[in-house]
Amino acid sequence: MISSDFDSDGFVDIAGLDSTGRYLLVYFGKGANQFHGLTRYWLITKSDKIYSADLFKKFIPNLISLNKLSGKIEIYSFVNRKLNRNLDISVGYYPENLMFDDFTNSRTKEIICYGKNFGGISLITFQNEDYKIQKIDSENTYANVTPIFLNSDEYLDLAGISLKDQELHIFTNRNLRFSKSTIKKFTDRIAHLASSDFNDDNFKDICLISNSTNELIILYGNGLGGFPTAASFDLQYNADEIIIQDFTKDNLTDILFLDNASKNIFIKILKENHEWNSSIPLTKFNNLISFCLYRTRSQIGILCSEAFERNIFSIVNSSLALEKNIFTLSSNPTSIEVLKNTDEVINEICWIDKLDNNFCILKRNEFNTPERIYRFKLLRQFDSYVINKTLENQLDIVFFSLGKNYFDFVNFNLSDQSISRKTLTIYGAIDKILFFPTDHDTPNVAALNQRGNSNYITVTNPFKINPIIIDEPLVSSSVSNYFFDSVERILFYMQPHQVDTIIEFKSKKFNPTYSQGETKNHFRAEIKKGSQVITHAMDLGDTKKFDILNFFSSKGDGYLLTSFYQTDGYLPDSKEDEIILHDKSKIKAVKNDFSKTNEFYIYNENSQSVESLLSLKKGKRILTKKIKEDKEIREFTINLLPRERRELIYLRNNSPFIYLENF
Template structure:
């Protein structure tokens, strides 16, 4: 997974990539001109296989920290930012054996003003909460069932019943359900309530948003096997009305989704990346609980699009669609006309065999024009496509994340308090967290690597201030480590 953000508070966009093959997180600090410093690799532990990262200030020092989800080692790793801009892996926290954590979300679940971490554990069919002390450390995990053999693959948090307490929604892959766990405001959760996503649907992705503009949060779900989108319409009291499924096309298999007003009519539309049918689909909203049949745009035969993003890439006031094409090792751009119509896909080729895993956009060279960054899971690098103001891009610049690093998840934040964005990457192949510090001109310093442990497979991370010391720290979740880890930034 890949992320773009200002990691070091320098107003320059940096890139963080997860390298599962190299078991590290790679950080490329941006110089603001479309170029980046060499990658700093932060090990996440041998065999950790980092996939996903998340960010927050875990120690209240106003510095961005990271958490890495390590699927193979069943753990989360905490990386706290230090005064010199580096990260220190301060703690690993077990998520249980075998738990296989897949994703993490950060929120204040006990209303004490300190950030907490919740992970979804696929193999143990639980969510696990780690309550934060505000100093970079956490309580041991307390788990809550998502259902027998539910195998949750994704989660997100929001206040579903308007009680100012954070709740959790999970996508349960094996039981074909969406699980809702209402927060009690003290760090604990009520028993899960399951809503069917349809027999054999296999939900893989969800997002929380008020899609009907009624001031109640809804849950939008992508069903891979059923080739459909379903919406759980929030009633504002913690319960939901299950809407009818909307087809994304026969055997389309949506892998990723985004939500935006694509035709400028004031209503939110749904955009999906259809992995099997090699298309991007747009479901336009026509009123409350009503979406039309998908309008499809081809991404080329065998492209297998697996990640989609929406932004105004050419600054013409119209939203455009970006897609990572896993099968053809390319980035596709559909330029929009502000009326819901799009041009034929413009293709930018990546390295042969790169297998782009994730796509994002950001202003890396301070020209107020969006550039593109993508993680290449098989060629162990990230790619930067710098943008001209006419909607085209310059030659692609690749930054290595290390041999066999397998970059997946990237988080962005100011890790060394220099006002420049830095990058943190989970490298599942090399079991480490990789950091690259931004120089403010689009380039990055050399990568710094933080090992997590043998066979950890760090999957996700987050940057936050754990200990209220004005430095950002890092929390990591590893697939095989059975615990989470923290990297606390030292003064």
């Protein structure tokens, strides 16, 4: 497969060969990663490989077809989406690879031909409507060749690994007069060769990969044609195919590679200190037959074609398939959430980028494709936020950190990216932040906070001269597990009994000023000695009932699941051996406005899976359904989609990517 704007309409197209090599299959782009239906073209000569290059620098990309056995190169162009053959060239027996670049600073690009069964390296130059073939090296055979600027002159040079003795040769270009010199001899077979600036010194370096040792070797250039220093890194896996590109958009070169043995595509990311991250798996395929670079004006990714599936996937910051999407939009995403919009099919994804301390909002179109990313800088380090969409393009966001006594209120306009901020300080340590509905444009912000052994509610209007409206205690004793209904002004909370194996469930309804409240005892539950309780509750709408999930811990190494209702105090059988949590944040409660029910999702440490809790009904055991098994998931959230579909959005350990899967 290849991708390019073949019809010069400003939109990227996708082309590929069918299995016979006789037909070219093209999806012409419509923009925003949308494509017209399949168009088939018959090729005059059977093709083993296709390329795209603007050979004649007319801003019209050519399609180049290679038949390895005959050594025939055919050059095509698209005119009004009709495929015209412009030229065919015979270069000799079995060239396996072609490369296109400007070695002469002329009005055309040149073609480099090489391969392990092709004698040496050949250069094809164009002048007027004719061409000339020049042999650069006829003594050795090369399976790996890369263009590189070795020095400060205006001509592009070459580097290649000789198959005969595994020597790295460089060919210095002096207006198509090439002089060869040997740089280094390797004992292990080199599988891949590429050039880029890997240490940000504006000099080109050489990257070599050995599959026998899974070693990544970097030779650092000095801009004078030499490579005085070198470094090696563990690739961890075989690299059967590679793409060298800045995928993470941090101006540092990354390496994306395919390992056929594990059937995984990995990425190795270069960090600012010129060290490399561990190889990160992007996605797994059963039978991958082709993948290539995919670029638009705003996106960069890869296209993948899988045998027998008849699908083309685009991953890494772009998407053609709704079921398998991976976006690389951030260096270190955390606190990932979905911005709920009742009037939109696809909701925005929000997160905090810890590396750059940015808040990011990804807007997607109806094809689940990235449309735009909004970013703005945070003034402090925060680990939590709540977000509310008040108007069509207006967001109110409160950033806070648990245990701190301050928060930032931000009003952000998606249309013009204008932003207004206000930092507020309160007296207690913040435990939760809630939006309070008001009759004016700016909502009030309530901070539930702890002061000594008491829990307080502090209601504020951030843009008033005296911002604190209410500052009243909720309960006199410290309560760490509670749920607050801001509309009904009811606090539901757990409180230890005098007997340390009993816990009480209570509620307290407040008056509008929170100066008084009426407490109601609902029921008691018996727990194991030394247990902890996490309460997770949600309003069920008009029924005024609450689902409460409780995670008890008696071992100290995890939370064990039980559940009961506020209405009748029913406590079903727990699944202590089956459901364990280590992180309280890996509990997600999603309110389904269509069915007027709550859906609960957890990350079960026991099965290392995201699971849904299917039954919280009276007389039934708690049932679970496995959604995604992955021991590396560090954060997740659930997005409800139309037609009873769900979207799992998650982050993985040591990965800069945001993963999406439908279920």
